[in-house]
Amino acid sequence: MKALQFAKTGDLSALQYIDVPQPVPAENEVLVQVKAAGLNPSDVKNVLGRFPYTTMPRIPGRDFAGVVIEGPQEMLGQEVWGTGKEPGLFRDGSHAEYLTLPAKGVAPKPKALSFVQAASLGVPLTTAWNALERSLVETGTRLLVIGANGAVGSAALALGKVLGAQVLGAVRRPEQICVLKADGFDAILLDKPEDLGAQVNAVFPGGADVIFDTTGFWLPAAVAALATFGRIAIIAAPVDGQVQMPTLALYRKGGSVVGINTLLYGTEACAGMLNQFGRFFDEGLMPLPTGIFESSLSEGLARYEEVNKGGADKVVFVFRSN
Template sequence: MTDMIAVRFDSIGSLDALHLDRVSRPQVGEGEVVVQIRAAGLNPSDFKNVLGKFPYTTVPRTPGRDFAGTVVAGPADLLGLDVWGSGRELGFTRDGSHAEFVALPARGVAAKPENLSFAAAAASGVPHLTAWEAVERCGIGAGTTVVVIGMGAVGSAAQALAAARKARVLVAVRRAEHAEELRARAIEAIVLDTGLDARVRDHFDDGAEVVFDTTGFWLPAAIPVLAAGGRVAIIAAPADGHERVPVLELYRRGATLIGVNSARHDTITSAGGLNALRPLFESGALDAPADIIPRPLDQAVETYSELAAGAASKFVFVP
């Protein structure tokens, strides 16, 4: 077999550029592996990439950052290994995972957690790597008081990772019914509103040592929530890229603002994060992602459009 089916885009700026194509199967290069894709995750950065939000993307290109599959070419000690991976170059400067096969550096793959399906592993990459970086850089450990704003894929991963470290975690979500659902799962939750500071201090008298805003809309309200010396991490911004920040509140608290961007990390760095996450999944400290929706590659174009239109589901392509 010398060719394969892949999602492709030949220009940037519109999802209309997405199409399925039959292209040459990647060949293994020096220091590389070829992975047969069993499942590939779809992330917001994938459709934003096609829309031209990343100036370093080159075309024509196969998109897709996250994947899980089996090594079919490369170093002998990796052949047949079930792996997962992610990285900033996949789908941006080299062909990505929304295809039947992908080539990447051999050091850019990590052994897949044995208790995760291929689909669950593929759904975990960007969300868990982003949450992992936030937890690490914010110094979250046993007893740390943490507020996670938003409970999408990254927020859910951050809540689970912080809880696994024995932190005291409070989740803030928009809908009252969502908060009730979380409380039913023994997760402390509040509803986001203009009284965020008071609601948080009902749980943490001195404020939160860490606030992780996964939404891009609550930074001004998050800073007054911080305890002295607190840290606030962000992964998103309003559409125009700007936000008014209460700087007086920030410096009086001696607080730190931390930007977290998983697209800074290549496949090799990402493999290090995935190796750190693997034992947490295998031990049960982290649960497999829930509510995954598998889609065949021939529905990729429609699925990209669904996600771009605001679908909250976690889509995974299964070739």
């Protein structure tokens, strides 16, 4: 089968498009014929060596949608989607024509989503859901999402609306404000960090109950925008992993910082989340994803390089021949 694979880390040029043997499912596993596979920034970081626990040689890729062709009889022919910490790190991932996973590590694909749409959502949805759930977002919560135009930010806006939160998006460009407002969300334009508190308080008097910073750059500024006993969820940090923040102001507000890492969740835990999201889509509670850039796997290195440079498009590898 065709696959992307790397045998060393540190440079994206280590990624090769090659023929490898088709995997064989073990007992209680399924063999999935991959129809589409998402490319996430974490996949790029994996090849660059940011995850030292990755074993090699390794096929990367965490998100996918496809069809079960081997496994338990009741699952044969089932359209599924999945994600989790194991694919691409501890076992071969989805950037290949086939992959194996535990039978309980896949979820039925929502009927409302195409294979391409489903493959674009695994990491963004589970990340956003984990952030909102662990930050105690519920009906009436005043939620600020920084970087609301990205894949994770967009997922957080949609899930926040499903949960009944008051949702405010923060973005960098005026045209992104227009997009958010057209989708029914209030939005503010990010400018100077020292202005964020006043901007948020103008919309949410007293501050936001939860601030989800998807960028890794706004943690210090977010403290001034936080309500009493508020929570700041973070999923990224500067390259050196260090940030200075006004700790005195944070504890005076009784605030807390919540670290969000989906690599703490295996495929079975993620399948449970995806089951819930599937209902949201099939019941019309979540908007269908748009802005997806479809690519062949043979162009994988170019796509990885684009994502590494901060490309805005959500990339999905599509397998049209299998």
